[in-house]
Amino acid sequence: MGVLVVGSIGDIGLVGLAQRFRGQDVHYLLTGQDDAAQLGRYGVSRVYQLTTGIDEYSFSETLTDLVNRGSYSIIITPVNRFYRTAAPMAAQRLSIPLLTDVIDVKPIDDELEVVLNSIGNRAQVTVKVTGRVLLMAPPARFKPSENPVNASIEPLQPKVVNVVKVVSTEGKAKGGARIEDAELIVAVGRGFRRREDLKLAFELAEVLGAEVGCSRPIAADLKWLSEDHWIGLSGRRVRPRLYIAIGISGQPQHLAGMMESRTVVVINNDPNAPFFRNCDYGVVEDLYSFIPALTKRLRDILKR
Amino acid sequence: MDVVVLVKLALDTGQLRVSEGKVDVESTPLKVSDIDRNAVEEAVRVRERVGGLVHVVSILKYGPVQRRLQEAEGLLREVLAMGADDAYLVADEALIGSDQLATAKVIASVIRRLGKYDLVIAGEATVDGYTGQVGPRVAAELGIPVVTYVRELRVEGSRVVAKRDLEDAVQTVEAPLPALVTVTREINTPRIPTLLQIRAAMRKPISKLTLADLGLTLKPTIKVESVMPMQVKRRGVVIREGTVDEKADRLVQALIQEGLLTPR
Numbered sequence: 001m002g003v004l005v006v007g008s009i010g011d012i013g014l015v016g017l018a019q020r021f022r023g024q025d026v027h028y029l030l031t032g033q034d035d036a037a038q039l040g041r042y043g044v045s046r047v048y049q050l051t052t053g054i055d056e057y058s059f060s061e062t063l064t065d066l067v068n069r070g071s072y073s074i075i076i077t078p079v080n081r082f083y084r085t086a087a088p089m090a091a092q093r094l095s096i097p098l099l100t101d102v103i104d105v106k107p108i109d110d111e112l113e114v115v116l117n118s119i120g121n122r123a124q125v126t127v128k129v130t131g132r133v134l135l136m137a138p139p140a141r142f143k144p145s146e147n148p149v150n151a152s153i154e155p156l157q158p159k160v161v162n163v164v165k166v167v168s169t170e171g172k173a174k175g176g177a178r179i180e181d182a183e184l185i186v187a188v189g190r191g192f193r194r195r196e197d198l199k200l201a202f203e204l205a206e207v208l209g210a211e212v213g214c215s216r217p218i219a220a221d222l223k224w225l226s227e228d229h230w231i232g233l234s235g236r237r238v239r240p241r242l243y244i245a246i247g248i249s250g251q252p253q254h255l256a257g258m259m260e261s262r263t264v265v266v267i268n269n270d271p272n273a274p275f276f277r278n279c280d281y282g283v284v285e286d287l288y289s290f291i292p293a294l295t296k297r298l299r300d301i302l303k304r
Numbered sequence: 305m306d307v308v309v310l311v312k313l314a315l316d317t318g319q320l321r322v323s324e325g326k327v328d329v330e331s332t333p334l335k336v337s338d339i340d341r342n343a344v345e346e347a348v349r350v351r352e353r354v355g356g357l358v359h360v361v362s363i364l365k366y367g368p369v370q371r372r373l374q375e376a377e378g379l380l381r382e383v384l385a386m387g388a389d390d391a392y393l394v395a396d397e398a399l400i401g402s403d404q405l406a407t408a409k410v411i412a413s414v415i416r417r418l419g420k421y422d423l424v425i426a427g428e429a430t431v432d433g434y435t436g437q438v439g440p441r442v443a444a445e446l447g448i449p450v451v452t453y454v455r456e457l458r459v460e461g462s463r464v465v466a467k468r469d470l471e472d473a474v475q476t477v478e479a480p481l482p483a484l485v486t487v488t489r490e491i492n493t494p495r496i497p498t499l500l501q502i503r504a505a506m507r508k509p510i511s512k513l514t515l516a517d518l519g520l521t522l523k524p525t526i527k528v529e530s531v532m533p534m535q536v537k538r539r540g541v542v543i544r545e546g547t548v549d550e551k552a553d554r555l556v557q558a559l560i561q562e563g564l565l566t567p568r
Contacts, residue, residue: 005404014538021371026363036364041331054450055428056450057449057450058445060440062321066391080471081452081470081471082435082470084433084435084437084440085439085440085450085452085453086443086454088404088435088436088437088439088440088444089440089441089443091407091437092408092440092441092443092444092445093444095407095527096320096525097403097404097405097526098404098405098435098437099526100434100436100437101435105441112501113529117534118432118433118434118435118531119315119317119320119327119432119433119531120315120317120431120432120434122317122320122327122532122533122534123320123327123531123532123533124528124531124532124534125528125530125531125532126528126530126532127527127528127529128526128527128529129525129527130525131525133525137485160417162448163449163479164451164477164478164479165477165478165479165482166476166477167465167476167477167478168326168476169473169474169475169476170473170475171449171473171492172472172473172474174472180538204501208395208524209306211557213491215478216489217367220489220490221438221539233429233430233431233434234339234428234488234489241564242559242564251318252317252318252431253338253431256317259318259328259534259536260536263422263559263564264333264538265555265559269532270424271542271544274318276540277540278536278538279496279538279539279540279542280538280539280541281539281541281542281543281555281558281559282540282541282542283542283543283551283555284542284543284544285548285551288546290551293548293551293552294556295553297317297549298565299554299555300359300565301560301565301568302565302566303372303568
């Protein structure tokens with residue numbers, strides 16, 4: 001019984017999701033060397049600390065053993081490529097279901113109702129589960145409430161399996177974008193004919209105080225912007241107050257990354273662009289004449 | 305070398321059907337999950353370099369089974385036309401709406417039945433569920449190593465060398481065969497089959513299997529209660545008329561009214 005949260009100290013938001021299982025002990029498998037005692041502030045009564053970095057295969061074995069040892073019924077991990085690899089392996093070994101992109105849970109008697117974003121982020125799916133389950137959720141969506149206890153801290157010995165050998169690791173070029181947290185986003189797509197022309201979008205973004213995002217081809221194929229700008233199903237998922245899409249046609253994979261934006265503005269010279277069916281405000285116009293005009297108008301009224 | 309490629313017949317999310325406020329899964333068309341085309345392409349390229357066979361394994365996850373069979377077969381012909389040699393389709397009522405635990409058990413069972421396999425290739429995730437679970441789960445079920453998010457793959461003798469695309473790094477790893485690899489869309493550009501290849505694909509074998517054929521019974525662990533389209537009501541105000549400046553002005557006024565801009 002009990003809930004096991006897995007992640008680094010930065011994933012502490014997941015404790016907020018764990019707290020929705022009322023009356024259950026919350027334990028934490030903490031990765032990294034941060035101070036484990038601080039988790040006690042949020043009612044985490046036991047911390048297993050794993051200070052050495054290990055590969056996904058070894059992590060899945062380590063996690064499987066810990067879940068069996070502690071008989072946890074609910075295991076919660078963040079959603080990123082490391083856990084997307086390690087967690088399903090652990091789930092298969094434990095013979096349990098795994099639900100990703102979880103946004104809410106409601107324990108009802110012996111059953112658990114879980115709400116998640118699915119079908120390419122186009123639908124909310126509600127499922128019922130009985131028995132053990134592994135949940136993956138974006139930590140930033142939840143906020144733990146304070147409930148101070150003394151957390152007991154236990155170092156965790158990893159079970160290292162040397163099957164996949166890491167030969168080298170190279171850091172990726174970063175544009176310094178923090179697109180997931182941005183309140184305002186100006187996103188660019190294939191409507192831009194040349195890399196230099198993106199400056200039109202950067203100028204607009206600067207006036208608004210917005211971050212610049214992009215669709216898949218701009219980051220993945222043309223490499224005009226680094227991948228931390230890429231919004232979509234396999235890129236980043238964003239939820240800004242204002243999303244301005246310029247020269248993006250609106251393929252389902254792109255929409256999946258920005259569905260939760262509050263107000264959506266679409267600018268495209270093709271009146272039949274599918275994105276116009278998913279916008280609050282659309283402007284049918286050539287971006288090369290419209291964006292400078294819009295930027296100028298905004299400069300005037302915002303006095304920037 | 306025997307290469308197995310996993311192909312999901314996914315819901316076409318661009319054509320989701322909605323009725324009475326719910327997603328109508330049964331009447332939404334299926335398509336080959338986009339990233340799985342990259343998986344097929346990579347499998348065919350591996351075979352072209354080192355010889356062998358490419359086997360496609362697919363599980364029908366959306367019903368009604370009888371009506372979907374023809375649709376599924378048509379989609380599998382598309383990947384056979386890309387160069388795969390044969391296909392295995394598991395279609396069974398018990399698999400409709402089942403979870404990935406079951407899917408992985410069934411896939412692993414089909415792969416074991418092949419007798420011999422060296423490399424299993426899947427997409428990093430499917431375009432409908434996008435959970436990316438099945439690859440690592442199948443690897444765990446088969447007890448073989450998994451290398452995910454691969455954007456460059458080389459087979460060297462009895463091992464694979466792969467470049468993995470992680471959030472903030474590119475990692476180069478080696479794993480012994482047999483192994484399971486999941487690929488991203490960046491790994492290659494899937495080929496468009498010629499008319500001749502499409503015709504040739506009509507004669508390639510597709511074996512249809514049920515759970516009974518595989519000697520499997522499944523216990524459902526999850527039950528889908530409802531599938532609601534994401535509740536986003538968009539205003540849909542499209543400005544078509546006027547000069548460029550008039551259009552800019554109308555948009556700015558709208559954003560001020562939404563409280564998104566504050567004139568100074």
